[in-house]
Amino acid sequence: MPRIAVDDNQRMNLRVPSEAKSRLTRAANLNHVDLTSFVMQAALREADAVIAAAEQIKLSQESYRRVLMLLEDPPEPNGKLLAAAKAIPKSV
Numbered sequence: 164m165p166r167i168a169v170d171d172n173q174r175m176n177l178r179v180p181s182e183a184k185s186r187l188t189r190a191a192n193l194n195h196v197d198l199t200s201f202v203m204q205a206a207l208r209e210a211d212a213v214i215a216a217a218e219q220i221k222l223s224q225e226s227y228r229r230v231l232m233l234l235e236d237p238p239e240p241n242g243k244l245l246a247a248a249k250a251i252p253k254s255v
Contacts, residue, residue: 179187191201222230240248 187202188198191198194201196204
């Protein structure tokens with residue numbers, strides 16, 4: 164499991180092979196931005212893509228139609244559902 168780094172400052176240190184740093188620096192220069200901005204932009208784009216993919220639920224067409232049908236015409240609650248509903252504490 165990945166460790167979550169807790170740090171009070173806004174620095175992040177990375178060890179990067181010299182060839183990779185050279186490529187990143189060249190790309191940053193071609194974009195007319197500094198290396199930090201270039202890396203941040205790319206990393207945040209990737210982070211947003213990873214988060215979006217993790218938060219999406221993908222359904223087949225058949226499953227999508229079934230979900231819509233169940234939302235429009237839900238089945239009658241069974242005993243387990245009724246028991247679970249009764250077990251929910253009443254809020255004051």
